[in-house]
Amino acid sequence: MLQVSGVTKQFGLQTIFSDFSFSVAENGFTVLLGPSGCGKSTLFDLLTGVVSADTGSLAWRGRQLPHLGAVAAYMQQKDLLLPWFSLMDNALLPVKAVNGDVNAAEGRAMVLFERLGLKGYAHHMPHAVSGGMGQRCALVRTLMFERDLVLLDEPLSALDAITRRTLQSLLLLLQTEFNKTLVMITHDIEEALLLADELVLLTPRPMVVQERFVLKTPKPRRFDDPELIALKSHVLGKLTGEGHDDSF
Amino acid sequence: MIRSNLISLAVAGVILCLWEGGCRFFGVPGFILPTPSVIVVTAVMKAPLIAPHAAVTFLEIVLGIALALAVAVPLAMAMFAMPALERALAPFLVASQAVPVFALAPLLVVWLGYGIASKVFMAGVIIFFPILVSLLEGFKSCNRDFQTLFRLMGGGFWKTMTLLYWPWAMPHFFAGLKVGVTVATIGAVIGEWVGAQQGLGYLMIQSNARLKVDLVFAAILWLSIMGLLLWGFVGRLEKRVVTWKNNPM
Incomplete structure (x- = not known):
């Protein structure tokens, strides 16, 4: 389990979040949904160790950590493929960076390329493939981290x-x-509803958890599921501050 | 590309025609300002005399580039790895650039002698700064998201250097190297002016003293061609190495 407890972060006089807590169950898919500029990216910077928290603690599987840099894989909006490497070399970066066994990893990466629809593209350069294929390669690279916790920072928001x-x-x-x-x-409500086991709704700054929803609808989900449509209306109401159905 | 080359040729052609025509029309003596045609003929006909001097200057420049690279590259890496070192050295490095190379040349001849060493050092001093600054700025310009990615991957300093920072900084490095190789000729020639027994700078001084101005210009022409060749070589090397330069990221 990932446990984020009582985290506070200020930049100067501006409080980004105060006493912010949430937890993620093992093998769960938790989506943090909030309006643009609420501090989601700062939260990810904090989780990955780019910035440090003023107060609070992080724990993964019961172990207290200063940040999740050593235990989490990371994927973000941009595919972050290095233009001087082929897709395969990009996918192998987590192995190369730590002097791992590249030959063994290449076989594993090839299986993932096939599984994620990139068969035949391993030796293409990033500029020669579409944005979607670039993100699939980023997904392969994320899996090559071989870490059980994955942090996704709006990974699909730049795609059609x-x-x-x-x-x-x-x-x-x-x-x-x-x-x-x-x-x-993410700030994409539909995406959050399609993917999340648990949806954590965030407020504008200072960011706190406004509401949490556990979604029981089996996956893969459909946009026209009546439960999701009702929940979407409720979440939209909460995010925009307009009237909403309180039956959730 | 072809269009820009044609424009360059046209501009050069117009200047040379005005020069040639002006000298002939006004009857300017050759020992004051020889015509371009005389300079070209001298550069070709006196090649057996000029070539050995050019070879010496070329060697000084190449060794100067090697010296500058040997110092600037590790220093740029150290300054990038240790920002405190950068802050400590930056004022001295900037101040060193404010000193005219002409002022250094006599001292270097005193310290390193009339041989090739003082000229190599002069060329190295001139090239060093653009390479250092461009490489350091190249390292520092690396996108923060990529740095975060490498940190999360657990990449150590050297691995991150070789897989990320160096390739990232390559276009900056080559930009600095291009500037460096074109100005390297200045360092070598100034060194030769102050005290030398061979080299194009030495040939210029000797020819000027004998009013062989056409030979001075011929040496300048050889020097310019040398600079162009070095610039072209670095440009080609950059194209071979930085194959991703114009690709979107």
Whole structure:
């Protein structure tokens, strides 16, 4: 389990979040949903160790950590593929960076390339493939970290609707096939409702947890599911501050 | 590309025609300002005389580049790895650039002698700064998201250096090297002016004293061609190494 407890962060006089807490169950998919500028990215910076918290603690599987840099894989909005490496070399970066066994890893990466629809593209350069394929390669690289916790920072927000839909199902594979524990931040309500086991609704700054929802609807989910439509209306109401159905 | 080359040729052609025509029209004596045609003929006909001097200057420049790289590259890496070192050295490095190389040349000849060493050092001093600054800025310009990714991957300093920072900084490095190799000729020639027994700078001084101005210009022409060749070589090397330069990231 990932446990974030009582985290506070201030930049000067501005409080980004105060006494912020949430937890993620092992092998769960928790989505943090909040309005733009609420401090989601700062939270991820804090989780990855780019910035440090003023107060509070992080624990993964009961072990207290200053940040999750050593235990989490990371994927973000940009595919972050290095243009001087082929897709395969990019996917192997987590292994190369720590002087791991590249030959053994290459076989594993090749299987993942095939599984994620990149067969035949391993030796293409990043500029020669589409944005969606670049994100699939980033997904392979994320899996090559071989870490059970995956942090997703709006990983699909730069993609077109069709590609995003395909990649949403691939993100679900991380949970169902590769048994990862996932934490994703997004401001896309539909994406959150399609993927989350637990939805954490955040307030504008200072960011606190406004409401949590446990979604029991089986995956893969459909946009026209009446429960999701009702929940979407409720969440939208909460985020925009307009009237909403309080039956949740 | 072809269009810009044509424009360059046209500009050069116009300048040379005005020069040639002006000298002939006004009857300017050759020992004051020889015509371009005389300079070209001298540069070709006196090649057996000029070439050995050019070879010496070329060697000084190449060794100067090697010296500058040997010092600037590790220093840039150290300054990038240790920002405190950068803050400590930056004022001295900037101040060193404010000193005219002409002022250094006589001292270097006194310290290193009339041989090749003082000229190599002069060329190295001139190239060093653009390489150091461009490489350091290249390292520092690395996107923060990539740095975070490498930190999360657990990449150590050297691995991150070789896999991320060096390739990232390559276009900056080559930009600095291009500037460096073109100004390297200045360092070598100034060194030769102050005290030498061979080299294009030495040939210029000797020819000027004998009013062989066409030979001075011929040496300048050889020097310019040398600079162009070095610039072209670095440009080609950059194209071979930085194959991703124009690709979107």
